[in-house]
Amino acid sequence: MVSNNNGISRRSLLIGGLGLAATTTLLAACGPSETSAKKPVEDKGTEAEGSLVVWGGVDPAMGPQALIDAFMKKHPKIKVEYVRFVNNEEGILKLDTALQGGVPIDVFFSYGTVDIARRSAAGLAMDLTDLAKKDDQLKMFVEKEPISTRVDGKLYSIPTSMYPNYVALNADALEKAKIDVPFDWTIDDYHDVAQKLKKSGFEVGAYNAPKPFPATLGGDYLYKDGGKESNFDHRSYREELDLVLAMEDDDSIFTQERLLAEGIGGYAQNYFLNGTFGMMIDGNNVIRYAKNLAEYPHDFRVTFRPYPAPAGGKPYFNPGVRGDDVQISSKTQYAAAAWTFVKFWMGEGADHMTTAGKISPDQFANPSDQMYENLFGPDADKLFDVDAFNKTFFTEEPPMSVRAITTAYTEISTMKSKMESEVRLRTKSVKDAIAELKQSADEAIAKAS
Template sequence: MRNRRWMIAGLALLVALPLALAGCGGKGDGNQKEGTTSPGASTANSDPIKLTLWGAVPSENGPQEVVDNWNKQNPDIQVEYVRFVNDDAGNLKLDTALISSQPVDMYVNYDYSLYEKRIKAGNALDLSKFSDYDVEAKMGEGAALWKVDDKYYGLPTQKGLSFVWLNKDMLDAKGLPIPTEWGLDEFRDYAAKLKSDHVWGLAQSDYYFNVPINGSLQKQSLQLTKDDGTSAFDNPLTVRTLQVYSDMMFTDKSLMPHTEQITSKPALDQMFVKGEAAMLFSTNQIFRTTNNIQEFPRTFKVAAAPAPKVNKDQADYINAGGLGDVISINPSTKHQEAAWEFMKWYADEGMLPMAAGGRVPSSKDFPVDEAVALMFKGVEDTYDLDSIKRVMFGDLPLGLSRLDRKTGTEQQAIYDKVFTQKLTPEEGAKELARVHNENLKALSK
């Protein structure tokens, strides 16, 4: 009898146990409907989803804080930041990782030609599979420049443009106003007036010699071609640009000669903050140096002016830059939805720590005032904020060159020849068009 009662009790327990377990798992934390889970979420008893984000910004300049913030808020989806250098070797490292077994769930594109190449190689996910985020409504019409075959394969997260940094104290000493619009003639005149025995009027790397040229040609096409499909580089505006820069180097001596710059490889941003150059043609990346007043103390105020047009009265000039830092998802990741959740968060709020390094969020839903405050935190008095806000947060027409990378590399060798006086500006313009046309023909085959 005792054994029979024991068996009945045991059977009751076996029936009750699974019912109790089912009751424990029904509604989770109360924030989800019964029987559903959030995108990419892991169960309470499983390990968290692990994602990697590859980017070129040093981790200490914002990315690590970004992923730390996300990881604290999302214990079920943990992100690791992996840095690659944005040069040929670094991009090859990323591309190799994308086609190998190395973990790459998301990555940042900084160059359109490489972005397009990765799309064609099948290494960027078509984002049209997600319908809960209107990219153009969030980022503005400039986002459409990153479409390929009318589809987005990445999310452009920041505004970037090339512009001119100015030593305002030196401007004031010469009675020169902060330019709000200027051409290369005025640009050259400022550099000549600001130079002295120990100060260059302008510091500029070879990367920016083509900015006025491209800005003048983008009205014709993103590929910088004419209506007939041939290169637009062989034109008077190109010749004019090459001539002005040559005059600044060899006639005015207000710009460091190209040969000297190649030989000495000076840190131009440090030259500027040390007062060795009155103007610096650069991008928002200079914030890393101008904000670092502990390592690079300075007593002068920094101001900003837009990039010079070739001719001041050009109504159709488009400023180099546009939207950038385009984050793509690797189609081979097992956690596409989780990666998408991170990307949306990053664009709309998560990239705030990047603002200290000068990265301007492109999403209209981003707390811009917070970004601005963070950019200048502790150093507000060392900037002419009105001029910087006018340039960085204004309504300058921004464009995006889709010049193929091979042409850009080959054209750089031509700029080198012009600025070492091996080619005249007229010959240089013809050569720029020649190599562009050759590559256009190759790409069309």
């Protein structure tokens, strides 16, 4: 069974953003210390019996419904209803509000560290640490070296998808303009290619600029001294801000004014596939859109390159993460059945989600013919440079980011986003933005510690 949560106007999105800020503040007020004393909810089901409501951001037709059908066929005494929410500000607000209120939710997905940290710290998610330790497939998430987000050292979420960042490019445009893009390229090379694409006829060369800050420092780039202080005075952050301004100035990327005016952020794939720009930093979401010719008609092949290095010949990090984290509600009355569902999603159900561009950790380690067929669709060779994808995606180098420190993470991320927008709108200088952000983030860390 599927419920949908669609239909968002631009006006409602703006209102939703204000509501999200209020919800974030409310959730932040309820920390782990306030929730730890709560009595566990009595389990009304078993590992093989229960009734689950699952909230996720993926269209049910892109994999979730097929996965759920397969799950219920294997576990006929566990009923599952899937509720789709749109993973934008309004959808995030709806899920947060539902989790806080009396809406029955047993399993939900959080897309990004900000949402994971906020919901976990507010006591809205179950601690999965002990359960994962006992599971051969999932114990890797609780081993000594973290490979996914933890909150206060505990595992509240399990990433269902490998999501390294990479660059998707218009292969036909590159060939026509005789632009060579090596696999071992740098951020300077990326900027150069963006300028060449602009000169070849695109409105702007690229959608977005690379980020030397996380690429240089890894998942905990926001912090230093083990999370006791923010890291905004690191040289790579200034380099990042200077780069995005330079790329705006030479029309390599959109200006912030245009991004905001057109609401491009949630619809960048439209602009890539209609030929407005020639490349974008993304992940497997771009494949999902590019193979859908009915909604995104285009006549070019997509090729792929790794995330560009801050400097040639030096080690760096891929800012992508293991993502699409699944969480179990702390209010669920069917915890055992929910855990059965989570394990199925991570294991034999994973192939169903590849249609939506989701590749599980197991699939990453052992890709199958079925995975490729689901991922690229029937027109794979016509639409994609699959060889370039393999070289780009299935690699351990550079390593993906791991975010192990989450002290005041939600607040700091909100401050950072706001300040960066002001810099791009030219209402704040880079120097002043860094100084203000450093001070505000340090204060937030001190308050949360």
